[in-house]
Structure formats: structure tokens, C-alpha cells
Amino acid sequence: MSSRVGVLGFFHESNTFAGRHVTEADVRAACRHGGAIAAEHAGAGTVVAGYLDAAPKSWETVPLVYVELVPCGPLEPPAAARIEVMLRTAVRDGGPFDALLICLHGSAASTMEPDLDGALLAAIRADVGPDVLLGVTLDLHANVTTRLVDAADVIAGYRTNPHIDARVRAAEVTRAIEGCLEEGVRPSVVDIPVPATVHILAQGTSTAPMAPLMAAVDDAASAEGVLAASLFQGFPWADTPDIGMRVVLTTRGDRTEAEQLAVGIAQQCWGAREDFVPRALSPRDALGALGHGTTLLLDIGDNIGAGAPGNSTRLLHAAIDAGERATVAVLADPRAAVVAAAAGVGAVLELTLGEPPLPVAATVLAISDGRYEDTGPTHVGHRYFDAGTSAALELSTGQHVVVCSRPVMPSSVQQLRALGLHPRDHRLVCAKGVHSPLASYGPHADHVVFVDTPGVTANDLSRLTYRNRPIPLFPFEDPDPALTPRKRTR
Ligand SMILES: [Zn+2]
Structure with a gap:
């Protein structure tokens, strides 16, 4: 029987220090529905293009709604409310679905909700119930929260900065969902928060410290049973309780093995932290x-x-x-x-x-x-x-x-x-x-x-005043974290 799969997303990197907020009018202007989404992403290297192009012909693939905004300050509450209504309505009215392919940034915040992506994904999960597979692609700069991880089935983050693998990661999520639908398998997500932020000058993925870390992620991604492997850099220009790095692996194989791989990456990441704080020229x-x-x-x-x-x-x-x-x-x-x-x-x-x-x-x-x-x-x-x-x-x-x-x-x-x-x-x-x-x-x-x-x-993050960030967090503090996989609650 052919599967019905919806494609949707909301993409915004919210800098809570920035003065210009996202208004409801901004959201309305950026919102695309149905066929307009496919037209806008045709031939592009985006996540949405990756989803649509990698979806097997046997699926009924339905572009639902997509909103992408230029990074700026957080969303005003009416803008966030409109996003939530649009996404949930599109899923409800377009359904039922066997799976959803979702494009999120992972560092969206409103002035009321510091974890907007997690809130949206949890709301979608509550609406569709536990059986619909949710495949999620996130930006490398996602501040990934426990709520988001617990609502998803497959999570993949970009591994390049500049981000030139958006389409590849989306195709990976699509294939993972395809395999799980075909075989009736439920994947498992392993995640380890790493209490560190990376100065932007250390965020490039073709040089140290990120290049060897991303090589380790590439290795993990090719391990038996691993459907997706990610090391999120986090987005430090947000004064929210969840900023920081995170290792996230999706596996359909042995969970213990995936946990070992994740711990290895987290430890390597922590060991490299002194290189996360380079200085720039005046x-x-x-x-x-x-x-x-x-x-x-x-x-x-x-x-x-x-x-x-x-x-x-x-x-x-x-x-x-x-x-x-x-x-x-x-x-x-x-x-x-x-x-x-x-x-x-x-x-x-x-x-x-x-x-x-x-x-x-x-x-x-x-x-x-x-x-x-x-x-x-x-x-x-x-x-x-x-x-x-x-x-x-x-x-x-x-x-x-x-x-x-x-x-x-x-x-x-x-x-x-x-x-x-x-x-x-x-x-x-x-x-x-x-x-x-x-x-x-x-x-x-x-x-x-x-x-x-x-x-x-x-x-230099010490130029900014944080009131809500997690403590301890490197480089503000230098804790001694456990770096153990978090137990999944769903
Ligand atoms: Zn990014």
C-alpha cells in the first residue's frame, strides 16, 4: 500500500539580542502552501528540495506549508501563534499521513517561548499521535532541546558550515523514513547534550576544531544501523535555557552501539573545547x-x-x-x-x-x-x-x-x-x-x-549579557560533565 507523506516546515534562527522581531505580517508574507512550495524549491539545494526529490514515486507526497524567514530577533507572540496554527491546520486538514518530513531550524524562539521548534514539534506529535513517523532536518546551529528530540523519530542536522549539505541531509531523512515505513521499524534516537558553545570563528567545518569532529560524525553515520548522525554546534546568540551543543544519533540497530558512538563524539567534542574560543582581528x-x-x-x-x-x-x-x-x-x-x-x-x-x-x-x-x-x-x-x-x-x-x-x-x-x-x-x-x-x-x-x-x-560572547543561559556552560564556566546518553522519555 502506498504511503502518504506530508512535507512542511518553519525555519528561523532567532537572535534574542537583535532588536527587530518577527511580526505576524512577516510570517504571512513568507508563507507558502502546496504547489508553490515545490515551485520555489525546484532545482535548489534546500531541505525542502531534498525531501521532494528524494521521496519515492510510490509515495503520495504532499507539500503542505513552509515558512522561511531571514534570521533576526525572536518572533512576536502573534507571529508564533500563526505559525503554530498554520502547521497544525495543514497537517490536520491534509491528513491522515503515515509520516511527515519536517524542516526546522532548531533555534527559533518567540518572546514568550524560548524553544519554539520543540513546542511546535511536540504539538504536531500530540495531534498526529505516536504512530506517525516524524523525520526532522535541523540546522547545524540548532539548540536542540529534550522536548524536540522526544517528539521526533529521525533527526539529521547539517554537517557543513557554510551549509551546503541541506539537500543531502533531507534526502537521508527521507530514505530513513522510507525504510522504516517499508519494514514497520521504529527508529530510536540517542542524544547527549554537551555544555559548550563555539565562537563563530571556530564554527567552520573544513578546519579544526570542527573538521575532525565532523569526520567522527561522518564515521558514526556510516556505522551499521545508524540512520543519521549529527553534532549540533548550537546557536550562542540566544539568551535561552537550551543553548549549547548536542550529539544526536538515530538508529534502527543496536541502541547500545549507537550510545557508544555518541559518547565517543561527545568526549572528542569536549576534549577540543579550548579551541572553540579563537580571537579575531580588530x-x-x-x-x-x-x-x-x-x-x-x-x-x-x-x-x-x-x-x-x-x-x-x-x-x-x-x-x-x-x-x-x-x-x-x-x-x-x-x-x-x-x-x-x-x-x-x-x-x-x-x-x-x-x-x-x-x-x-x-x-x-x-x-x-x-x-x-x-x-x-x-x-x-x-x-x-x-x-x-x-x-x-x-x-x-x-x-x-x-x-x-x-x-x-x-x-x-x-x-x-x-x-x-x-x-x-x-x-x-x-x-x-x-x-x-x-x-x-x-x-x-x-x-x-x-x-x-x-x-x-x-x-566574543562576553560582549553580550546573558540572563537565561544554562549554567554551567563553556567557555563561561568549565564544568566536568558526565557526557552520558539521555534516557528517552517517549
Ligand atoms: Zn546555521
Whole structure:
């Protein structure tokens, strides 16, 4: 008998230190239903594309509802309530299902609920009952909670940063669910919280300390009976009780063996913790040590991918002060974008850009509606971008600035190219991210320099004030954790 499987999701990384919250209107604008979901993800590298493409032809696969929002502050309660109603209604009205394939981030929070993903998944579990299989794909930056683990049957997190394996992980979850449906097997999830956070500079997965840890996760994933293996880095820019790392293995084989594998990864992770706290260069030091060719300067404190507003002028200001004319930067500044677009190409304007306010004289080089496409590779596989009304400016001091109407993930150089700018024409390229720009910008730069800037996504977590985080938590404290598998409660 053919299986009915629903595909749905809600994806938001909530930085509780960020000022801009998600409103109900934001949710409404980002919500997609049914066939529109498949159309939007066709040919993409996303989780949803992975689910839809890997679903066997014998299934009746039903795209239900999907909402993805650019990282920013937490959701306002009406926005969170709307998400919950949409997901639960879609599952109820579209059902019954044998399984659900669900895309969550794992670090969504509302101003009332610090574990929004766990709350949503638990609500869906309560609605569908214990027998429907729930396959869940999570971001590497998920703050995975006990409630979330206990509501799921299969959990897989990205293993790359920048996240270029979203589609692969989703296909893995789909195949795991397929096997369990075919054979009537109930998988088992083994998880171990690791009380540590990782500074963003240590979060890349192609270098130490994460590379060897992810290699261990790869090994565990290929072990007999293991359906999925993940080491979550957690999302430290959230002042919630569940921030931190977690090892999560889904197995249909011997649970004791899976527990041993999980303990091995957790111990290796804990042993590497001293390498989780690297320091970055100040803007002045970064500009003082430039090599030949093009240098990509990554603005750690204004990292859009972790919820920052994308409007900080600190790197641009430093480039102007240093007389670095061949510089290009992107700023989310709706007022400047609209003024420049209205003035038209060739206009010369006096503008104040971003925060802290930077007064400039600028010539408008190009204007656009801010839409562009990148066929990849890009972070999380995104293909279509919409930055709203945008303009390319040339400052009287020589630098080029793209001003756009809203922050978009800095994961595509097409944001520059669509406005006639190319990274290779510049000595300095400033991007508002840490890992997310690398897949697309990296090939256009000779050097990559991470810059220690202030902001709601600062590298140095001691710049932020936490009131609700767990204690003890490395690097704030250095506990001696048991690192034993948690007993599953469901
Ligand atoms: Zn992430």
C-alpha cells in the first residue's frame, strides 16, 4: 500500500539580542502552501528540495506549508501563534499521513517561548499521535532541546558550515523514513547534550576544531544501523535555557552501539573545547595586514545569517579612514536605497548611511528592484534572492556601496553583480556574515579575514549579557560533565 507523506516546515534562527522581531505580517508574507512550495524549491539545494526529490514515486507526497524567514530577533507572540496554527491546520486538514518530513531550524524562539521548534514539534506529535513517523532536518546551529528530540523519530542536522549539505541531509531523512515505513521499524534516537558553545570563528567545518569532529560524525553515520548522525554546534546568540551543543544519533540497530558512538563524539567534542574560543582581528589590524589581490573582510558583529541587521558602517568607515578606495560593501539601509533609486542613475547625493550614521557624498551608479538569482553553490542552497529596492553608489572617497531595502543573507556575489559590480575589481570586499558568504564570495577572493566587530552576533560572547543561559556552560564556566546518553522519555 502506498504511503502518504506530508512535507512542511518553519525555519528561523532567532537572535534574542537583535532588536527587530518577527511580526505576524512577516510570517504571512513568507508563507507558502502546496504547489508553490515545490515551485520555489525546484532545482535548489534546500531541505525542502531534498525531501521532494528524494521521496519515492510510490509515495503520495504532499507539500503542505513552509515558512522561511531571514534570521533576526525572536518572533512576536502573534507571529508564533500563526505559525503554530498554520502547521497544525495543514497537517490536520491534509491528513491522515503515515509520516511527515519536517524542516526546522532548531533555534527559533518567540518572546514568550524560548524553544519554539520543540513546542511546535511536540504539538504536531500530540495531534498526529505516536504512530506517525516524524523525520526532522535541523540546522547545524540548532539548540536542540529534550522536548524536540522526544517528539521526533529521525533527526539529521547539517554537517557543513557554510551549509551546503541541506539537500543531502533531507534526502537521508527521507530514505530513513522510507525504510522504516517499508519494514514497520521504529527508529530510536540517542542524544547527549554537551555544555559548550563555539565562537563563530571556530564554527567552520573544513578546519579544526570542527573538521575532525565532523569526520567522527561522518564515521558514526556510516556505522551499521545508524540512520543519521549529527553534532549540533548550537546557536550562542540566544539568551535561552537550551543553548549549547548536542550529539544526536538515530538508529534502527543496536541502541547500545549507537550510545557508544555518541559518547565517543561527545568526549572528542569536549576534549577540543579550548579551541572553540579563537580571537579575531580588530578592523584596524585587519586593514593593516592586507595581502595582494582581493581580500574578503567578514563583519562578525553584523552577521545577517545570525540575526544582525546588516547596517553596520564600521568596516566601511575603517576602509575610508585607511584610504582604501577599491572597497565594496553592502548595507541594508532602506531609506538610502529608496532615496538613491528615486534620484536615479548619475545623481549626486549627500546621504547618511547605516549605523553608526556615516555621512557620505555619493554618485548613483545603478538601481534595481533587488531581485537576483544564483544557481550556486550558495549557503543552504538558496537560489532566489529579493533585497528590495537597491542601488549601487560610488562614494566621493572612492568606495562602492550597495544599499538595499532589507537584509538578505550575504550568500551570493550576484547581489553585487546584478548592479554591475564585481568583487575582483576591488581590493576589499566587505560581507556581513562569517561562514555564509564563503561558498559564493570565496572563489572571488585571494584572502579571507574575519574582523572582530561589535554587534548582536559578536565573536566574543562576553560582549553580550546573558540572563537565561544554562549554567554551567563553556567557555563561561568549565564544568566536568558526565557526557552520558539521555534516557528517552517517549
Ligand atoms: Zn546555521
